[in-house]
Amino acid sequence: MRNTLRRICELQPFYSSENTPEMKERGWLIRQELAESIRNLHEPLMHALGPFGLDFFVEGSDGIGRKTELAWTRFCSKEMSPRPTDGFYVVLHFSTDGSGVNIAVGCSSSRFHNGYSIVLPPEDLDKRCEWARRVVLEDRGSLEPFTDPNDFGAKAKLPKSFERACALVKKIGFDDITDDIAKRHLIEAAEMLRAIYTAQHQGRELSPADQTELDILDITRPASNARTGQGFGLSANERKAVELRAMDIAEEWLLSEGYKPTNTAATKPYDFKASKGDVTLFVEVKGTTSDSAEAILMTHGEVALHREEKGRTALMIVTGIRLRRDRDNPEAVGGILEPLIGWDIDGWLLKPTAFRVSRGGN
Structure with a gap:
C-alpha cells in the first residue's frame, strides 16, 4: 500500500x-x-x-x-x-x-x-x-x-x-x-x-417524524426497501422499549411537579390525564432515540385533541434514549425530557405525511 x-x-x-x-x-x-x-x-x-x-x-x-x-x-x-x-x-x-x-x-x-x-x-x-x-x-x-x-x-x-x-x-x-x-x-x-x-x-440521526415515516414507507412501498437501504429503523421490541422509557420519564416528572397522572395510553388519544388541584392536563408523550426532535408525527386524533383542548394539553418529548442489549431483548436507558405545558399545536408547522384513502369516498 x-x-x-x-x-x-x-x-x-x-x-x-x-x-x-x-x-x-x-x-x-x-x-x-x-x-x-x-x-x-x-x-x-x-x-x-x-x-x-x-x-x-x-x-x-x-x-x-x-x-x-x-x-x-x-x-x-x-x-x-x-x-x-x-x-x-x-x-x-x-x-x-x-x-x-x-x-x-x-x-x-x-x-x-x-x-x-x-x-x-x-x-x-x-x-x-x-x-x-x-x-x-x-x-x-x-x-x-x-x-x-x-x-x-x-x-x-x-x-x-x-x-x-x-x-x-x-x-x-x-x-x-x-x-x-x-x-x-x-x-x-x-x-x-x-x-x-x-x-x-438506532435512529439517532433521524427526527422522530422521519423514523415513523420509514415505518409508513415499509407498508406503502415495501418494494422500495426504504429501511434496509441504509439500515435505519428500530425493531418492534426496540420501539416498545423506547416508548415505555419515555412514559416512565414523563410520569416521574409529573409526579415531581405535584400532578397525579393516570395512564390512558391504551384507551385515549393521549398518554396521561394529569390532575393537580383544579387543573387537568391531557399529556402526549413522544419518545425517540434521535438526538433532536425538530419534527414529530401525530395521528389525526392527537392533532384534534391538542386543538380542541388548547391550553389544557402538554407535549412531552424525550430525546436521546439509548438502547442496550440485543434487538430481541432491548433495554432503553437515558433520555432528555422537554416538557411543553399548555402546548400550542398551531405554533408548529403541520404537514400531511400520509392519507387514509377509502373506496367510494367513505
Whole structure:
C-alpha cells in the first residue's frame, strides 16, 4: 500500500481534467491498486466495523468523464452506504499538492428526510458532520488523531463539497506514509465508522417524524426497501422499549411537579390525564432515540385533541434514549425530557405525511 499511496501523491500535482498519461495512471491506482490493497485488509477492517463489516465494500473513482481534483477510494458497509451519495464511509483523498493522503470518515451530501433522500445545503452538511463528531466523541472519549483540517487544496465546486463532507480527518504526510501507519489509521477510522453506524441504526440521526415515516414507507412501498437501504429503523421490541422509557420519564416528572397522572395510553388519544388541584392536563408523550426532535408525527386524533383542548394539553418529548442489549431483548436507558405545558399545536408547522384513502369516498 505504501508505494501506491506515495505514487498517487506524486501524480497529484500533475492534475488535469483530461485523460493525460498521469491521470490514466492515477485512475488505475485509485480504482484498482488502492482498492485491492484495502480489500487485502478486510479481516482487521471487518473486525473493526463489527456487525457492519459483514457486507464490507470497497470502491474507487477518479471522476466520471472528466477527471476530478480529488480522486477517492472508500470502504463501508454496503447496506449502510450503498452508494457514495448515501450514508457514511471511510474515504481516502489526496492533497492536491501531493503532500500526503487524508484518511477521513465522511458522509454523503444527502440524507433521508420527509420520506425521500434530499440534497443537504452546506449548513446542514456541516451539522451532519458535527453530529458524527459528537457520536464518535461520546463513543471513544476523543477524536484523536482524526482532528486535521478537511482542506485538501481543492478549488472546483464538487471537490470542495467532498472536503466539506469529511467529518474526521487524519493526514499522513508523504514522508510518513508506511504500510503500518496507513493500516493503523484505517482501522481507527473503521472503529469510528462503526460508532456512527450504530447510532444511525438506532435512529439517532433521524427526527422522530422521519423514523415513523420509514415505518409508513415499509407498508406503502415495501418494494422500495426504504429501511434496509441504509439500515435505519428500530425493531418492534426496540420501539416498545423506547416508548415505555419515555412514559416512565414523563410520569416521574409529573409526579415531581405535584400532578397525579393516570395512564390512558391504551384507551385515549393521549398518554396521561394529569390532575393537580383544579387543573387537568391531557399529556402526549413522544419518545425517540434521535438526538433532536425538530419534527414529530401525530395521528389525526392527537392533532384534534391538542386543538380542541388548547391550553389544557402538554407535549412531552424525550430525546436521546439509548438502547442496550440485543434487538430481541432491548433495554432503553437515558433520555432528555422537554416538557411543553399548555402546548400550542398551531405554533408548529403541520404537514400531511400520509392519507387514509377509502373506496367510494367513505
